Amino acid sequence: MxxxxxxxxxxxxxxxxxxxxxxxxxxxxxxxxxxxxxxxxxxxxxxxxxxxxINPFFYQTPVYYRIRPIEVNAYVRADDPNAVNIIYKYAPYLTNFNVSSYRVTFSGELTRIDDVEILNAIEDTDAVPMLVITNFTGEEFSPNITRELFTNETARERFVSNLVAVLAEKPYFAVNIDFEENYPEDRELYNEFLRQITPRIKEQGVLVSTTLAPKVGPSEPVAWFGGLDHDYAAHGQIVDFVNLMTYDIGGWFSGPPKAVSPLPTMRAVLDYATSVIPNDKIMLGLPLYGYDWQLPFDPTVDFAETIGPREAVNLAREVGAVIQYDYNVQAPFFTYYDTGGNEHIVWFEDARSMKAKLDLINEYSLRGASYFILGRSFPENWALLSEMFTIQKML
Structure with missing residues (x-):
């Protein structure tokens, strides 16, 4: 316990x-x-x-200690200057590193990243790399790019050829297709796109996954997410597993101050997801961050600052704040005034909130956890993960 x-x-x-x-x-x-x-x-x-x-960075399981095995992946930015250190630090806790990200263009080209150093580091560990592909332009997710891929056979064929070439050249164990904010009317086009390309990717000996925006019903997206272009049932049939984005479903950087992943909303998303996707194909999205909002919050001019769990505790110490806990949403928060006299509220994650979220993996018999994003200190999470589960390895 x-x-x-x-x-x-x-x-x-x-x-x-x-x-x-x-x-x-x-x-x-x-x-x-x-x-x-x-x-x-x-x-x-x-x-x-x-x-x-005894040593939190080197995961070892005593033979007498039996806990459920799960897969765990986490996103890491290849352009993070600390990426290699991140790899060595967190590899014991992970099945896959989601290397982010290759970007697809209108013509089906893949804008590559400099992933040589990060792949070499992963190869030194017992974790494996997963290639993340997005329709992100550098400023936003582009529905026009994905529509071109879905409808232009030449662009689609070029995309598949370029992806196969990358997989032949680099030791990626899986592919994650993270196409977001597509046009809702393109939902079936996306399904057909996946039906066509998934077998060809799997011929390369890799797994295929998609990232799904959170919904509580077929036409009921959560918060600011689109998600109407994501057909949960179809993705569950076509790909090997899905990463379910159950973060930023309460508060987000340009939204009202709330818990990032309120537990009741996570449950509502899981209730729908597990009704149409096999449970053992669902990776539960978990946040490794929180937000600091200035009050009163005006979404037309203000943006919350992203803050890590350890950073939040350190800030509370500096300003003399007492951390409170909302048992309804299962998340900690505190308020403070900055040096300019402006009031702030901080919602973040701690051991209690992560324990409640990790319990969902057992409750819903899920495949595992998908963390977004590595780089901020949160040792309590990794200690809990190690205590509650055996991390499944592919090597």
Whole structure:
């Protein structure tokens, strides 16, 4: 059973370690904080219950400890200057790295990324790379690009030929097609596109997946997402698995301040998804970030700042805020005033909120988890993941 400690006023890492009978060094290592760090009321810590956490960066499973195996993937930007370090740090927790991203053009060309260094790093680990392909232009997702691919046979053939060439040249284990914000009327065109290209990709010995925008019904997208172009049932039949975007379904950078992934909305999306897609084909999308909104929020002029879970706790410490927890949406938050006297609210993730989300994988018997996006510190998540599941490896 995973244990989570919620910090109260006056608590220290030493007092919590003593209370739970855990060596201070192990508690410090698992949560990646110094024993001398001042804790914030409302902050959460993962309490290790097995010797799996003696070294949190090197995942080892004792033979006596039986937990359900799942697949886990996470998106990593190949242009992140810290990408190689990210690979080595998180490979023990992952089945796949989703290398983002190759961009498709109107003519079916693939705008390649410099992925040599990141692929070499992944090859040093027991994780495998997944090639992400998007219709992103650098500024937005383009429905015009995908319509051209769906309707122009020459462009489609060029796309497949270019993709096959990449797969022949580079050691990608799977392909993720992340076409977003397509025209709703192109839904069946997208289905037919997938029916035509998926067998040809699979001939290269790789798996095929798609990324799906969150919906709670066939014509009921969530929040700002389009998703009407995504036919859940068809994707579930055609591809090997899907990454379900259950993040930014509450609050997002240009939307009103809310929890990023409120649990009731996640459940509603899963209730629909599992009714038309086999459960063992669904990867649950999980956020590794939160947002800091200035209040009052005006979506016409304001954008929230993205903030990592550890950054949020550090900010709460700096401004003297007490972290609160909303048990309805299962997410932590706090408010503060900046040096200019402006009020802010921060919604983010902690051990409690991630435990509630990871529990959904077991509750719905899902294939696994899909994290967006690596690069921000959140050691509590990886400790929980290791405690609750065995990470399935392809090698």
């Amino acid at each position: 995973v244990q989570i400690a919620v910090v109260s006023s006056g608590d220290s890492l030493w007092s919590i370690a003593n209370s739970y009978g855990v060596p201070l060094e192990i508690l410090s290592n698992v949560n990646e904080i110094s024993p001398k760090t001042l804790l914030v009321p409302g902050q959460t810590l993962v309490i290790p219950t097995t010797n799996r956490f």
